[in-house]
Amino acid sequence: MSAPTIGCDTRLELRALSGVPLVAEGTDLADLVADGLARDGITLRTGDVVVLASKVVSRAEGRYVDLTTVVPSGEATRLAAELGKDPRMVELVLRETVEVSRTGPGVLIVKNRLGVVCANAGIDVTNSRPLDARAGSGPWALLLPEAPDRSADRLRQALASRFDAAVGVVITDSVGRPFRFGTVGIAIGVSGLPPLWDQRGAFDLFGTRLEQTITALADQVAAAADLVAGQAAERRGIVHVRGLSFPVVESGASALVRPVNEDLYARAVEPGARS
């Protein structure tokens, strides 16, 4: 049996698993997903993808930080004053940062250690409180998962063996973008599913070869799942996707990160602004 090529059925179905509890530190993600699927009567099949909001994974991994325990550095204090932000939050952001990308009043956009360019390094202050937090503790922040590709990998392998199916796992975050208003879901952890769908070499209906077409498959899966998951509550943080087909590959969301030297927007000024 040859490996399936990447594709999508004419029908794609996304479903937010119902009854997902607010996740506690130490929760086994494979149990959490399998229980949710069982509640909704879904048996994973080859080609299915399970999409988790990063928040679910971070909570299970215990990535909580009590902001009152954070001591801001001089740099964080200075930057916080300049931007009008909480210096403890800025300190946390800088710890997760490879490079500051852009700043503005109340805005701190960085490239984080995962290579993702986003506000506040992806650190969140909603749904960020541990279930067993002492009364009066916090406010709490929630860091992104330590190594989302690895988390996705572990979960994918557990699900694949439980269901005897070649499935994919995507861990998502919601980020802002240059040029356009509004956040979109992107993939910060990927396993099984190819992150990119290279359609170069295919032909159009007139026989012209497609030259430039590499689709950000995992980012589009993340954006679609983000529609269903919403933002306000973690309770929709697990989405089941059916309709894709793909070969199981060894890759990860890091394949979606454009290196600085291949990114025209990383440093260069636009031509018109060059003196």
Place this chain on the structure above:
Amino acid sequence: MSAPTIGCDTRLELRALSGVPLVAEGTDLADLVADGLARDGITLRTGDVVVLASKVVSRAEGRYVDLTTVVPSGEATRLAAELGKDPRMVELVLRETVEVSRTGPGVLIVKNRLGVVCANAGIDVTNSRPLDARAGSGPWALLLPEAPDRSADRLRQALASRFDAAVGVVITDSVGRPFRFGTVGIAIGVSGLPPLWDQRGAFDLFGTRLEQTITALADQVAAAADLVAGQAAERRGIVHVRGLSFPVVESGASALVRPVNEDLYARAVEPGARS
């Protein structure tokens, strides 16, 4: 009856309409969509969204250009030589351009007259040949629809009255992005559906107010539909989406375009690079 708030059911279904013909100039888009829906046994309901690849709309609107008829300006000739591109194509791109954003070998990224920052102003050279083109004519290029918000509006109103349902219409294009590899679908024309989903003021599970959460609803619908539509063939260029709910609003994809003065990436250099 009060207008529905924006939301998504726990289940979202996308379906590429089958048997969509290769579109000829002058095709009535409402007929095209209604015929496709009928073939697949779908009756539009309130909350449904019909997503069209821009190519379908451009072909119906006759936005074909025979490149052999294009006379490049001096600027186009110079830029084409610098970038190693076809001067006739560069001429077409510049005619659709408000501002050149970034250039590189073989790469010409501009802000087009719709405010969309993308390669080649969104002009395509695949599936770009008119059905009635003379043998030996071309190569052909296909411009984006003249006014995609207006095209979406017209189609939405025709569908709404045919099906007596409050539906949305999204016209999409696939674009590259700073920082990340791979193209994603975005909305270049929107009608009915709110382009942005403002979730500020909602609360998380601990009662913390969401401060920064405005989702690019129409762009995420476009990305999801792009998964199903694929790139190689126009034959999947119409996607039916069911599971969203929204009030019908007077807006458009132009609401997704961030004005230059609110865009930290439009002109500024990153802080580290400032001398």
